[in-house]
Amino acid sequence: MNGKRFKWFPAVLSAAVSLGLFVSCAQTKTATMATAEKGDKIYTEEELGLRHETLYTEDNITPVHGETTTKEPGESTKFERSFENSPPLIAHDITGMLPLERDNICMGCHMPEEAVFSGATPIPSSHLINLTTGEYLRGKLDGSRFNCLQCHVVQTALTPAVENIFKGEFRDKQGRYRSNLLNLLNEGVNAE
Ligand code: HEC
Ligand code: HEC
Structure with missing residues (x-):
């Protein structure tokens, strides 16, 4: 068994070396002016980066x-949520x-007592509690939440400079359209 493995080893090694040589020759070498050698493909400063314009x-x-x-x-x-318990994108104009x-x-339509009439998604319980102390604010919005645009943004249609291949995970179907952060906040935390 040992002898057999030994016999194969040089052949495998030489195959790996030639493959390595082949790959390195096949690669087009890239360089900037400072490091360029003969035959290198040169990129100008404008070609580097995403904006394809002068940097000066x-x-x-x-x-x-x-x-x-x-x-x-x-x-x-409404838009599908980006991932479970992500802040939903604002669906409408905010001009x-x-x-x-x-x-x-925003609170005029989204506070739970108003949402019944406006048809808006009600502000969730996570916004009606002081998350540091756990104090329930008896239906009032926590002071850290009034600036909705700090976390919620209006969806914008544009071509991204870099494709985003992120795919959100959802444990259940409902999570694609509603949040339940407060129910899950202590998930996995041992209170003992
Ligand atoms: C006149 C009532 C009204 C006002 C004012 C309003 N909204 Fe809305 N909002 C709605 C309604 C209704 C929807 C549901 C989509 C629809 O029917 O257009 C909604 C949807 C949303 C959503 C998406 C919710 C989801 O479940 O996906 C967010 C986020 C949101 N609004 C945030 C805001 C913010 C932030 C402001 C203030 C800048 C604001 N809204 C002002 C009525 C309102
Ligand atoms: C500090 C960040 C932050 C601020 C500020 C904030 N939100 Fe949220 N919001 C979130 C996150 C994160 C979620 C999803 C998880 C959750 O429910 O807390 C959410 C969820 C929501 C939802 C969806 C509720 C559901 O049941 O699906 C609505 C509607 C909403 N926010 C409205 C608002 C409005 C209106 C304001 C301003 C008055 C606001 N939020 C301020 C982070 C924020």
């Missing part, structure tokens, strides 16, 4: 903002709703 001036750079929905609340279509104060226009 902003003159030709226009920020891409993309299009956001113009549908009013009540007329828009004229800013700036957000402690008592803001």
